[in-house]
Amino acid sequence: MNALEVAASVRAGATSAVAVVAESLERVAARNEELNVFVHLDAEGALAAAARVDERVATGEAMPLAGVPVALKDNLCVRGQPTTAGSRILAGWRPPYDATVVERLAAAGAVALGKVNMDEFAMGSSTETSAYGPTRNPLDPTRVPGGSSGGSAAAVAAGMVPVALGSDTGGSIRQPAALCGLVGVKPTYGLVSRYGLIAFASSLDQIGPFAATVAEAALVLQVIAGHDPLDTTSLPEPAPELSAHLDDGVAGRRVGLCRELVEGAEPEVVASVHRAAEVLAGAGATVEEVSIPELKLGLSAYYLIAPAEASSNLARYDGVRYGLRVDGADVEAMNVATRTVGFGDEVKRRVMLGTYALSAGYYDAYYGQALKVRTRMIEAFARAYARVDTLLGATAPSVAFALGAKTKDPLAMYLSDVFTIPTNLAGEAAVSVPFGTGEAGLPIGVQLLGPARSEARLLAAARVLEAEAGR
Amino acid sequence: MSLPEGWEMVVGLEVHTELLTRTKLFCGCANAFGAEPNTQTCPVCLGLPGSLPVLNRRAVELAMAIGLALHATVSPSTFHRKNYFYPDMPKDFQISQYDRPINAGGYLDLPDGSRVGIERAHLEEDTGKSTHLGGSGRIHGAERSLVDYNRSGVPLVEIVSAPDIRSAAQARAYAAELRGILIATGASDGRMEEGSMRIDANVSVHRVGEPFGTRCEMKNLNSLRSLQRAIDYEAERQYALVASGGVVRQETRHWDEDRGVTSTMRSKEEADDYRYFQEPDLVDLAPEASWVEAVRAGLGPMPAERRARLAALLAEPTEAQLDAVGTVVDLGVDGFVEAAVAAGVEADRAIARAANELAGDPEERPGLTGESFAATLRLEQTGDLSATQAKTVLSTIALSGGDPATVARELGFERMAADELEGLLERLIAEHPDEWRRYDEGDDKLAQFFTGQVMRATRGQADGKVVLDLLRARRG
Numbered sequence: 001m002n003a004l005e006v007a008a009s010v011r012a013g014a015t016s017a018v019a020v021v022a023e024s025l026e027r028v029a030a031r032n033e034e035l036n037v038f039v040h041l042d043a044e045g046a047l048a049a050a051a052r053v054d055e056r057v058a059t060g061e062a063m064p065l066a067g068v069p070v071a072l073k074d075n076l077c078v079r080g081q082p083t084t085a086g087s088r089i090l091a092g093w094r095p096p097y098d099a100t101v102v103e104r105l106a107a108a109g110a111v112a113l114g115k116v117n118m119d120e121f122a123m124g125s126s127t128e129t130s131a132y133g134p135t136r137n138p139l140d141p142t143r144v145p146g147g148s149s150g151g152s153a154a155a156v157a158a159g160m161v162p163v164a165l166g167s168d169t170g171g172s173i174r175q176p177a178a179l180c181g182l183v184g185v186k187p188t189y190g191l192v193s194r195y196g197l198i199a200f201a202s203s204l205d206q207i208g209p210f211a212a213t214v215a216e217a218a219l220v221l222q223v224i225a226g227h228d229p230l231d232t233t234s235l236p237e238p239a240p241e242l243s244a245h246l247d248d249g250v251a252g253r254r255v256g257l258c259r260e261l262v263e264g265a266e267p268e269v270v271a272s273v274h275r276a277a278e279v280l281a282g283a284g285a286t287v288e289e290v291s292i293p294e295l296k297l298g299l300s301a302y303y304l305i306a307p308a309e310a311s312s313n314l315a316r317y318d319g320v321r322y323g324l325r326v327d328g329a330d331v332e333a334m335n336v337a338t339r340t341v342g343f344g345d346e347v348k349r350r351v352m353l354g355t356y357a358l359s360a361g362y363y364d365a366y367y368g369q370a371l372k373v374r375t376r377m378i379e380a381f382a383r384a385y386a387r388v389d390t391l392l393g394a395t396a397p398s399v400a401f402a403l404g405a406k407t408k409d410p411l412a413m414y415l416s417d418v419f420t421i422p423t424n425l426a427g428e429a430a431v432s433v434p435f436g437t438g439e440a441g442l443p444i445g446v447q448l449l450g451p452a453r454s455e456a457r458l459l460a461a462a463r464v465l466e467a468e469a470g471r
Numbered sequence: 472m473s474l475p476e477g478w479e480m481v482v483g484l485e486v487h488t489e490l491l492t493r494t495k496l497f498c499g500c501a502n503a504f505g506a507e508p509n510t511q512t513c514p515v516c517l518g519l520p521g522s523l524p525v526l527n528r529r530a531v532e533l534a535m536a537i538g539l540a541l542h543a544t545v546s547p548s549t550f551h552r553k554n555y556f557y558p559d560m561p562k563d564f565q566i567s568q569y570d571r572p573i574n575a576g577g578y579l580d581l582p583d584g585s586r587v588g589i590e591r592a593h594l595e596e597d598t599g600k601s602t603h604l605g606g607s608g609r610i611h612g613a614e615r616s617l618v619d620y621n622r623s624g625v626p627l628v629e630i631v632s633a634p635d636i637r638s639a640a641q642a643r644a645y646a647a648e649l650r651g652i653l654i655a656t657g658a659s660d661g662r663m664e665e666g667s668m669r670i671d672a673n674v675s676v677h678r679v680g681e682p683f684g685t686r687c688e689m690k691n692l693n694s695l696r697s698l699q700r701a702i703d704y705e706a707e708r709q710y711a712l713v714a715s716g717g718v719v720r721q722e723t724r725h726w727d728e729d730r731g732v733t734s735t736m737r738s739k740e741e742a743d744d745y746r747y748f749q750e751p752d753l754v755d756l757a758p759e760a761s762w763v764e765a766v767r768a769g770l771g772p773m774p775a776e777r778r779a780r781l782a783a784l785l786a787e788p789t790e791a792q793l794d795a796v797g798t799v800v801d802l803g804v805d806g807f808v809e810a811a812v813a814a815g816v817e818a819d820r821a822i823a824r825a826a827n828e829l830a831g832d833p834e835e836r837p838g839l840t841g842e843s844f845a846a847t848l849r850l851e852q853t854g855d856l857s858a859t860q861a862k863t864v865l866s867t868i869a870l871s872g873g874d875p876a877t878v879a880r881e882l883g884f885e886r887m888a889a890d891e892l893e894g895l896l897e898r899l900i901a902e903h904p905d906e907w908r909r910y911d912e913g914d915d916k917l918a919q920f921f922t923g924q925v926m927r928a929t930r931g932q933a934d935g936k937v938v939l940d941l942l943r944a945r946r947g
Contacts, residue, residue, distance in 0.1 A: 077521040090520065097514050099521060198520040203751035231523050232753050309751060312552050315563030316518050320618070331558055331610060358554070358746035367748060 003068045003162040003216040007109065010057060010067035017050035017057070017067030021111050024069035028113065028160045035136045037154045039074055040082045041114040049111045056109065063109025064223055070105060071155035071164035074115040075122060075198040076207070078102050085198045086120040086130040086148075089342030090323045099196020100231070101165060101207050101224040108223040113161060116151030120344045121314060122172055122200040124148050125416035128407050129346040136403065137180060139442060143400040146176030146416075149210070153180040156210045163220045164210045169200045170302055171395075171420025173208045174432035178395035178445025181434045182210050183217040183462065186420070188452040189427030190235040192221075193228030199313040201306035202233075204424040214433065214463045218242040221455065240456060248460040251284030254388040255461070260295040261393020261419045261447065269394045272436030272444040277392055279468045280461065290388060294380035297373045298422040303414060304357045304370035305425070310347075311354030317342060349410065374425050381426045385451045390461055394419050395432040395445035419447060429454050433462040435469055473639075473707045474676060480706040481675045481683050482636035486649055487627050488659040489597065489667040490533045496596045496626035497524030497566065504665050508619035516624035518561030523752050530626040531573070533658040534594045535758065535766045537628050538574025540656050540773055541589045547757035548573040548593070550750040555743045558610075559599035559618050567595035567629075569747045573756065579632075579652070580775060581644045582797065588633030597625040628658065634673070634683070639702035643695050646670055651774035651801055663694055672702055675719070676709045684709065685719040689733060691726045701726040705733050774800045781808060784818035792819065798826040803833075810841030816848040824848055828865050838872030839865065847875040857934040859926075860884045884932055892925070892933060896941055899924050911946055918942055 001024070009015045025043050032038050046069070053067050072078065075085040077095035084090040098106075105112065119129040127135040127150025135150045137143040138158035145154040149166025153176035156164050166173040168186040177184025185208040192207045199205060209220035219242075226239035257277045262270050281287045319325035319338030326341050328334035343351070357366035384391060396416055406413040423430040429452065432445040446465065448458045474480060495502050498515035514522040535545050551569035572593035579587050600622050605614030630649065636642045650668060653659035661668050675686035689705055692698045704726075709719050724733040772780070781796045782788050788796070799808055804825045811821035825844075829836070847868065851861035856879055864879050899921060900907045910917035918939060925938045 075521075083520070085520070093520070095514070095519065095521065097519075097522075194521075195523050196521040199752075201751075230525060232525055233523075233751075308748060312554050312564050312746070312748070315554060315556065316520070316561060318556060318558075318563055320558045321517065321561060322519070330613075331616060332556070335556055355746065358748055360744045360746075363746075363748075 001159065001162045002213065003065065003211065004219060006068050006162060007064060007066045010053070010109070011062060013057065015067075017053040017109070017111060018047060020067045021046050021050040021069050021113070024113060024161055027158070031138065031158050031160070034141060035138055035154055035158060036133050037116050037135055037151050037158065037160065038071070038114050039084065039086075039117050039130075039132045039151070042081060043113070045081075046111050046113045049106070053109050053111060061109075064219060065105065066109035068110045068163060069161045070110045070112050070220075071114070071116045071152055071161045072102065072112050073118050073149050073152050073164070073166045075118060075167055075200075076102060076115075076165060077196040077198070078112065078115070081115065083115065083198070084131070085122070086118040086132060087317075087342065087344070087347070088131040088324060089317045089338070091131075093323045095196070097196065100193035100228045102196060104224050105165075110223075116155050116164065118151055118166075119148035119172075120347050121198070121310065122148040122167055122169055122205075123310070123346045123350055125171070125175055125413050126401075126403075126406065127151060127176070128403065129344055131344060134403055137400045139181060140400065140440065143402055143442070144179070146179035146396070146400065148172040148176075150176050152210050153177055153182055153184070156180070156182055156212060162211065163216055165207055165220070165224070166210055167197055167200075167205055167207050168420075168424065169204045169206075169306060170424050171417035173210065174420050174430060174445065174447060175396045175416055177210055177432045178434070178443070179400040181443030182212060183214050183434070183466070184208065184210050184432045184445075185217050185221055185455065185459070186423055186430045187221060187225065187455060188235070188429045189424075190233050191225045191240075191429075191453070191455070193231040193234045195228055195230040199309075201309040202313060203309060204302075204306055206424075214459055214466050215243065215246055217431075218246055218459045235453075240453065242456050242459055245456040245460055246463050248456070249283055250280050250461050250464050253280070253285040253390060253457070253461065255280050255285045255287045256290035256384060256388035256391045257287055258295070258384075258391045258393045258449075259289060259291045260293065261391065261449075264418070265394045265397040266399070266438060268399075268436070268438035269397065269444050272438070273392060273394050273446050276435050276446045276465055279465055280392070283464045285461075287392075288388065290384055290391070292380050292384050294373075294377050295422045298377060298425055299414065299418050301370040301373035301377070302417075302421045302425060303353070304366050305374065307350040307354030308357045308367050308370075309354065311351045311358065314343075314347065314351055346410070377422055378426045381422070381428060381451070389450065389454070390457065391449040393447050393449065395447040396420075399438040399440070399442035399444060423449055428452050429458055431455075431458045431462045433465050435465050473703050474710050477679055478676060478710060479637055479679050480639075480702070481634050481677065481686070482639075482642050482702055483634040483673040484632045484636065484642060484645060485671040485673070486630045486632075486646065487669045487671075488537075488630070488653050488661070490530050490626040490628060490658050491660060492527055492529045492533065492626055494527060495624040496527050496530050496594070497624055500624065502625050504667070506621055508617075508621060511621040512623070516561070517620055518563075524566060524750075526753060526756065527626060530594060531756065531758065532766055533626075533656065534573050534592065534628050535763060536656040536770060537630065537653065537658050538577065538592050539763075539767045540652050540770055541574070541577035541579055541592060541630070543574040543577030543589055543592060545574055545758060545763045546571065547755060549755050550594075550753045551747045552750050554746040557598065558616060559601040559620070559623070561599065561620060561623055565596060565598065566750055566753070568593035579645060579648060581641065581648055582775070582778070583641075583644065585641060587635045587645050590631045590633050592628050592630040595627050595629060597622050597627050599623040639699040639706070642672060642702050643699040646695055646698055647801070648774065654803060655771060655773050655777075669693075670698055672698060672705075674702055674705045674709065676706050676713065684713065685721050687719065687721065687733075688723045689726050690723060690736065691728075693728065697726060697728050700731060701733060704731060708733065777805050781805060781818075781822060784808075784812055785822070792822065795822045795826040798830075802826070802829055804829045807841050807844045811845040811848050814842075814845035814849060816845060816852055820848055820852060824861070824865070828862060836869035839869045843868050843873070843875055850875055850879065854934055854937070855879070855886050856884055857932060859931045863931075892938065892941060895925060895928055896921070896938075896945070899928070900945075910942070
């Protein structure tokens, strides 16, 4: 089920949105119990929304995503629908408003089936920290789908929906896309409105698409991108033209194979990246090896900045206004009891880490230092982009790993994002595209990175790799 | 006054003022006082998950107006999060400004000629409002707490003075003058009773010539009177403590207006670590120079200038007249005085009537205009109305409007002819021979007796001054 074909067919009246959505719901029903993808399925609402799309089609409205079923990561607010961010502390909460991306998808004719699983508050790389149980990788249910947007990736990989939205704070779109054999885009910071995205780390979070193909991902991104007056950090311009540039190719492009973005990866992953470099060179790009040593500092800076912001963003879950409340003798005791019961271990770990990093007497040594590293990283990327226009590396160090393999060792889990984090710190763009396979025939993702607003170029390069891989 | 020779108090004030914007600082909810609880809220000011702040342009303008009126420099600034848990703060952090405030470095000149430095005047959001039931009325020990988030996200400017104030009276004068400036800029209504202007006072005492003492911060100062009383009390408390060999602990203290004392709220050791960091959901605020200059150009005259302007209308103003000038400016009714003077009313009379008769809420005198105020005072000046009648006409017009002469006629106020009064006086003298004899022998107090009798007989329509003249003329 390809989103472009679905939309064309629905627009042409060859099929109805209701029929498409009904089929999609059947696919969900077939595998959801096994994989634990949807944490909230709104079948009735989706069919009603599909019927409205059909009415709009009948009036001649040309919608780019007419009748396309989508899955939404459970940190995206949908009016009246349970939205938990994978946390017990938000169990039962129904937002009174829609996220901007949700509105834009609906305006474009897409039909949201419901909310899909994620690591709690997007803190994790395997979708195992969810309060609602782990999601399994559709390609091998003994393995994780990656995370934190594991539900979004699994929904597409299992064929339940052609496209899904996730969010990427340190790799949470690209890494699960890689582990599930999908295209995932982390857009430039500010390209997509964050209004209605439950914040993890505000200066790093971006919403982006998952799809089986580059063209589908590009279309969805184009629909959700563009300035939003409700998000002060959103870029001031309208959405860029992406679909029109998909076949621009890479002739004349300068690609830098980045040493720090493959170091430590499994041999098959490294081999895939090198093979990708050859393909790009074969398509007319000049490829050179580059080194950006500052990227190695990314992980440690990230694990101060993201938790620091999270410690503040998650303070509001105090039991006073919504979500879980566990009673206590007084307000403070109630706050503590609620948060103790409501948050899982990984969230608590990061809230404590972030609180500490911002505390008087420690700020300069930790958070302040991390901000300096971040600035250095931005400068280092800028120097690299003065020489090349695209960087190439791995998305994740390995293929999908087994459930439980890293849950006992947070640091090992954190290393899953070592190649993806630098892009978030710099506020730039990156795409993960499936290229090659590794252990047990599982997919490998290679990562294309570019400066801010380089999505069109990155997607065109991804398209070249995709074509080579035979899709 | 309160401290012995050789000792002085050091006071710095933090004044929070709500801005008179139509909407809140970061969302489109109405910024209005007194609505049903929790009816003026949205995902943003309730801090719901996923919501994001968008800065209110008008609030920035008013903040700049305050800064410029206080001779501060408007600079590029940033917003920070001040993190602490409190039920009436929906995000459990307050968006405020920290190391880069919008306004820094200014001063305020007081009517007595002293100058108080202004360290900064920054933008921040207000919290909701808690009501604690049971216990002491404070959060600790309360049985239940109710929260109203209508105030959550209302724009505030916090104006921090330098520690330049040396007496409670000076602190009061500073707060009063600042209030006048806030009203003059259009930034605030200055209503302390509604909480739209709130003051915290930092007080310490020391021996002159020695370093400043440890300070305590006073909260719950809900009126200028509370401010002055609390500072005097606190300075005396600290002096007594130090004089008896004790040590002042740095702490936050609560002023109890009924008992007239301050008591510990929380000590420094319990103080929160606010973990300030830059607000990632907002971008830097860098007003263009042309915008700053437009705000500067739009500032009207400040109270000091307006007082000088009114005082210049008086030949040799007395202390009482200057007080009245100050009152007129505080009330913001200079316009009425100027209209009356332009219409030929004596400045003294115009200022006195404006100061005394226009003290209420402007909304309570919708019918009164500068023109009708001036016309009423002219009728008084020409003797067509007595002072009492003039005041009655003013209060009548205030409610229902109208032309003063017509209103006076409708009220039955007619100028009493002098011969009519003469006849009345003759009769009164005949009815009260003893009183007349005493007055005639020089007891001036009896003049009041006769004036009062005349007023009663004429239901206040006689002109007191004319009656006095007639009495004097009849004296032997």
